[in-house]
Amino acid sequence: MYIQRTIEKLLPGILATFPCLAVTGPRQSGKSTLLRHALPEYRYVTLDDPAVLEQAHSDPIYFLDSLGERCIIDEIQLAPGILSYVKMRVDEDRSRNGRYVFTGSQQFGMIRNLGDSLAGRIALLDLLPFAAGEMQQAVVVTGGLELFASACLTGAYPQLATTPEIDRRLWYSSYIQTYLERDIRSLYDIGSLREFHRFMQLLAIRCSQMLNMSSFATDLGVSVTTIKRWLSVLEAGRIIYILPPHFNILGKRITKMPKVYFLDTGLACHLAGVRDREQLLEGPMAGALFENYCLQETVKIYANRGEQPRLSYLRTNNGLEVDLIIEGNNMRVLPVEIKLSRTPTASLASGLTRYASLFSESKPEDGLLLCLADGERPVSRGVTAFGVEEYLRMLQQRFAG
Numbered sequence: 001m002y003i004q005r006t007i008e009k010l011l012p013g014i015l016a017t018f019p020c021l022a023v024t025g026p027r028q029s030g031k032s033t034l035l036r037h038a039l040p041e042y043r044y045v046t047l048d049d050p051a052v053l054e055q056a057h058s059d060p061i062y063f064l065d066s067l068g069e070r071c072i073i074d075e076i077q078l079a080p081g082i083l084s085y086v087k088m089r090v091d092e093d094r095s096r097n098g099r100y101v102f103t104g105s106q107q108f109g110m111i112r113n114l115g116d117s118l119a120g121r122i123a124l125l126d127l128l129p130f131a132a133g134e135m136q137q138a139v140v141v142t143g144g145l146e147l148f149a150s151a152c153l154t155g156a157y158p159q160l161a162t163t164p165e166i167d168r169r170l171w172y173s174s175y176i177q178t179y180l181e182r183d184i185r186s187l188y189d190i191g192s193l194r195e196f197h198r199f200m201q202l203l204a205i206r207c208s209q210m211l212n213m214s215s216f217a218t219d220l221g222v223s224v225t226t227i228k229r230w231l232s233v234l235e236a237g238r239i240i241y242i243l244p245p246h247f248n249i250l251g252k253r254i255t256k257m258p259k260v261y262f263l264d265t266g267l268a269c270h271l272a273g274v275r276d277r278e279q280l281l282e283g284p285m286a287g288a289l290f291e292n293y294c295l296q297e298t299v300k301i302y303a304n305r306g307e308q309p310r311l312s313y314l315r316t317n318n319g320l321e322v323d324l325i326i327e328g329n330n331m332r333v334l335p336v337e338i339k340l341s342r343t344p345t346a347s348l349a350s351g352l353t354r355y356a357s358l359f360s361e362s363k364p365e366d367g368l369l370l371c372l373a374d375g376e377r378p379v380s381r382g383v384t385a386f387g388v389e390e391y392l393r394m395l396q397q398r399f400a401g
Contacts (some may be wrong), residue, residue, distance in 0.1 A: 155266025
């Protein structure tokens with residue numbers, strides 16, 4: 001069962017204007033499936049095949065010759081040396097676009113190599129697990145509550161969403177062991193895998209919270225330097241998203257710690273031990289997981305447009321907090337408060353009201369209360385409540401277009 005990916009519509013325009021394209025993202029996000037479906041006329045090879053990898057290493061010129069005029073090379077990070085040969089071929093005829101398409105999962109090293117070798121010659125796209133609209137093609141769900149529950153308890157990775165009979169606990173356990181730990185250990189010196197796995201569990205339990213690296217280091221008995229290295233690995237692999245504090249505040253004292261989120265709430269729930277609907281909606285992590293879900297869907301909207309989001313959050317020393325601040329293309333900001341509630345009220349929007357009063361000089365957009373109510377409705381002066389589906393639709397129109 002193939003689910004149409006939102007990002008697919010960007011491919012024709014990119015391939016018409018760039019010689020090369022790289023689609024990155026976490027393991028199992030559907031990169032190969034997307035490209036083989038969208039570009040059937042391209043020759044496809046994967047460097048996961050030992051024979052193909054050996055040829056790419058031993059005779060890169062012949063390897064590229066054998067692929068023809070247009071090709072997809074999967075898992076390019078396994079043979080970064082061929083990129084210099086790709087560059088020479090591209091430079092021989094800069095008028096030919098759409099020649100080489102790459103995929104890779106180890107984003108940090110791969111992007112560094114691509115930037116060095118193919119600067120100005122390559123476009124980059126980031127394919128994340130299914131966004132809400134893609135999930136709705138795979139699982140019949142409507143309404144914010146069901147979208148949230150499905151993302152958490154089913155998971156948004158394509159294989160999970162399209163295979164109802166799959167054992168999700170076993171799949172996520174295998175994913176962590178086979179993909180994250182194997183790949184990470186092969187490329188990075190992360191120390192103890194046991195402690196690294198425990199770190200991931202603690203991150204999941206503390207998702208949507210401020211990222212106190214000293215606290216993590218104390219709890220795990222490792223150095224702050226190790227925590228920073230582990231975070232950079234997970235962030236580069238598109239497993240987590242680090243939300244920075246909002247610094248564009250005129251003379252106001254603010255918290256400078258970032259916050260941490262997972263880019264798949266299903267993985268966060270697996271790591272945190274949230275197994276069923278009751279735990280999800282009534283357990284101690286309910287609000288944090290809903291906030292995580294809203295943040296991940298916001299990031300996915302931008303990724304599916306090929307854009308980098310300008311997102312932050314605000315917490316001041318006098319207790320004012322705004323969960324999410326989105327900077328739009330018009331340079332104005334949209335403050336968003338996220339509440340796990342089906343009954344939006346003025347009291348839930350009090351932080352947005354305070355924000356509008358304290359930071360009126362920056363001329364923010366009217367505040368948005370993101371909750372589980374259906375539709376949209378005003379809840380106080382300058383604040384409108386949005387359901388999840390309405391919020392995502394609005395964001396696509398206003399900030400990612």
